[in-house]
Amino acid sequence: MRLTGIAAVLALAALACGKKSDQGQANTAAATPAAAPAAGTAQAAEPTGPVVEVKMMGSGNVYRFDPSTITVPAGGTVRFINIEGGPHNVSFYADSIPAGAAEKLNAAMTNRMDNLAGPFLINPNDHYDVSFAGLPTGTYKGFCTPHQALGMHFILTVK
DSSP states (O other): OEEEEEEEEHHHHHHHHHTTTTTTHHHHHHHHHHHHHSSSSOSSSSSOOOOEEEEEEEETTTTEEEEEEEETOOOOOEEEEEEOOOOOOEEEEEGSSSOOOOOHHHHHSSTOSSSTBBOOSSSSSSSEEEOOOOOOSSSEEEEGGGGGGTTTTEEEEEE
């Protein structure tokens, strides 16, 4: 599974760098600021409501969200922080979120790489905020795509 994550990161890097070779150094300088949001700290605005921090960690065969059981008040934001063992991301199981929440959750997830899936956080201390303002209360189950098979899952309750 680790090779799959590494392959995904290399593929993203290749796509990001693909058009640089023809443009020379001028394009390299221009591409540097644009690459920063894709690499990690992905948020559109300041968090709304209270912020609950969740650490994303991995070492050896132990990958986890800390805490893995999360409670956030309605209108709050969850900040997922890459501590070690990345790349990590935040993905939600479509069949285990409240009915009617998928469209609103997708809208609350900036820079998504897929349906209900946030971008990869590559560097330590990169973070990704998910606002639950306007989302229904209930249970949202999720995982880290590169480390799903290693048990990196969470259960988030919006109250």
